[in-house]
Amino acid sequence: MSPVVIPSVVRSDIEAALDKRGMAPDEQAEKELQRLRSRNWAERKYRAEQAEAVAIPTAVTLDELLQQDLPEEPFVIDGLLHDGGNVMFSAQKKAGKTTVTHNLIRSLVDGEPFLGRFTTTSTRRVAVLDLELSPTNIQRWLSRQGIAHPERVGIFSLRGAAASLNIIDAHVRAEWAKRLQGYDTLILDPLRPLLDALGLNEHTEAGVILQAFDALKTEAGIKDGIVVHHHGHGSEHARGDSRLEDWPDAIWRLTRDDPTDPRAWRYFDAFGRDVDVEKGLVTMDDRGHLSFSAEMQAMKADRLVQLACDALAKHGEMKTSEIVALGLRGISKNTVSDVMKSAVDCGQVVIREGERNSRHYSLSPSL
Numbered sequence: 001m002s003p004v005v006i007p008s009v010v011r012s013d014i015e016a017a018l019d020k021r022g023m024a025p026d027e028q029a030e031k032e033l034q035r036l037r038s039r040n041w042a043e044r045k046y047r048a049e050q051a052e053a054v055a056i057p058t059a060v061t062l063d064e065l066l067q068q069d070l071p072e073e074p075f076v077i078d079g080l081l082h083d084g085g086n087v088m089f090s091a092q093k094k095a096g097k098t099t100v101t102h103n104l105i106r107s108l109v110d111g112e113p114f115l116g117r118f119t120t121t122s123t124r125r126v127a128v129l130d131l132e133l134s135p136t137n138i139q140r141w142l143s144r145q146g147i148a149h150p151e152r153v154g155i156f157s158l159r160g161a162a163a164s165l166n167i168i169d170a171h172v173r174a175e176w177a178k179r180l181q182g183y184d185t186l187i188l189d190p191l192r193p194l195l196d197a198l199g200l201n202e203h204t205e206a207g208v209i210l211q212a213f214d215a216l217k218t219e220a221g222i223k224d225g226i227v228v229h230h231h232g233h234g235s236e237h238a239r240g241d242s243r244l245e246d247w248p249d250a251i252w253r254l255t256r257d258d259p260t261d262p263r264a265w266r267y268f269d270a271f272g273r274d275v276d277v278e279k280g281l282v283t284m285d286d287r288g289h290l291s292f293s294a295e296m297q298a299m300k301a302d303r304l305v306q307l308a309c310d311a312l313a314k315h316g317e318m319k320t321s322e323i324v325a326l327g328l329r330g331i332s333k334n335t336v337s338d339v340m341k342s343a344v345d346c347g348q349v350v351i352r353e354g355e356r357n358s359r360h361y362s363l364s365p366s367l
Contacts, residue, residue, distance in 0.1 A: 077107065086214070091253070092231045103115065105142070109148075116292060125153075163198070177219035187228070191206070229244060261334065308328070308331065349362065
């Protein structure tokens with residue numbers, strides 16, 4: 001490689017700057033070397049201090065491991081959450097992830113079935129690291145749940161203070177571990193504000209915070225971990241780094257059948273190690289309590305056709321735009337054509353062609 005040649009004009013500028021400081025080039029270079037040595041020494045010392053707190057495990061041979069009488073890992077929530085497991089719960093924007101999370105809290109501390117379907121086998125003390133809602137909204141939303149044992153829930157309201165949760169730093173993490181001792185389950189809701197506060201790239205560095213989250217659980221003596229995150233735009237997968245779906249023992253997902261329609265029906269599914277829950281419908285009562293029911297696509301189509309037929313029975317002949325304007329749940333401008341086609345195909349609805357190729361739907365006279 002050819003040596004770097006500094007143009008004479010630039011060299012003159014550098015020498016002039018050094019002259020103003022009263023320093024010769026060699027003296028300035030030596031000072032810079034000392035600064036770099038000091039920084040390097042400080043970094044090595046810092047890493048050594050962190051390593052002192054790490055307990056390096058001893059290897060176990062396979063024959064020893066096979067002879068050990070190890071306990072089973074039972075489900076805390078049947079079919080969804082193992083004792084000591086990690087869950088990545090991701091949801092589409094405004095699909096209801098906060099409501100699902102609050103239902104989860106109620107199930108864990110009161111022992112009620114999660115989503116009215118999945119048995120909770122043991123109660124937990126739950127710590128919630130909430131980086132999204134204000135204290136007022138946390139109070140309002142959780143009060144609707146009617147939790148019987150609120151003393152088993154610890155709320156850390158961190159909206160606007162996510163940087164205080166810098167669990168990548170071993171000393172900060174140790175302080176948090178002290179505060180979290182005595183809890184069984186740790187919920188981080190949601191992940192993105194923490195990544196932003198710590199300057200981590202969602203697409204390449206999420207694994208850094210997930211490893212720190214595991215370390216925090218271990219140091220605090222916490223068993224289970226749930227991290228809440230958003231889906232990517234137009235996707236049914238957690239947004240960003242692939243580690244977000246490699247890390248957990250189970251992945252829970254909340255989706256809408258039409259992501260563009262806020263009134264669309266919500267669906268929940270889960271998969272992972274010994275976890276396999278097919279997509280099912282999620283409905284909510286006036287208390288904010290959710291219920292899960294397995295619904296096949298055919299059942300969903302039949303339900304939407306019945307909604308459309310009920311509307312036609314009430315309002316008479318209607319155009320597509322008029323059906324959409326009714327605001328029927330699950331029938332939007334993106335789904336109405338498929339719904340009405342199904343209604344026509346099964347003989348419940350007939351079409352009359354109008355002006356400019358418009359379509360007018362009405363109930364079949366044979367009904």
